[in-house]
Amino acid sequence: EIVLTQSPDTVSLSPGERATLSCRASQSVTANYLAWYQQKPGQAPRLLIHGASSRATGIPDSFSGSGSGTDFTLTISRLEPEDFAVYYCQQYGSSPYTFGQGTKVEIK
């Protein structure tokens, strides 16, 4: 099983600032099948990034993904008020399809 470890657990930032979230895998992610999801309170998660760096339909270009192998990053270039949420990474290349524990981006 591939264990995904996200860091930090929580980050406190102000609107307009840049957010950098990390996701580290315990072994190489098959074909970089790594996704990022955003979840707001009381809502279902929403796909942001797939294939480590491809934005999903309708996702603004302020969100970008990078990385390969075992180290991946989600960057939000300029935080908008609606971007404060919990973010999860997930690998979908090897069963079981595991998620990271999440990073909460909160308003400073």
Next chain:
Amino acid sequence: EVQLVESGGALIQPGGSLRLSCAASGFSVSSKYMSWVRQAPGKGLAWVSVTYRDGMSFYSDSVKGRFSISRDNSKNTLYLQMNSLRAEDTAMYYCVTGGVILPYDSWGQGTLVTVSA
């Protein structure tokens, strides 16, 4: 527009059974990989099961032998039969499109299963 609507969640005693449904619209469930993902209260996300287009299905170790995923193409609906329920199965259950080498690109709103005496 793809839409997924889950139902069937309830308060159920340990050892009981429950069947969750996921009514799909905007696409055919027979044409996509379909999965169930759950989230325990205040916790993170966890993959539960996936069914392939050809009907093959796979499960996480925590539910293998107790849960069964299926679909009714005529009703365009995905199901999750849950038997021998345990307290640790308490969670919001989400129906999602995708799985295997595809990300979860559409999510339902979830249905809550609470296992408690």
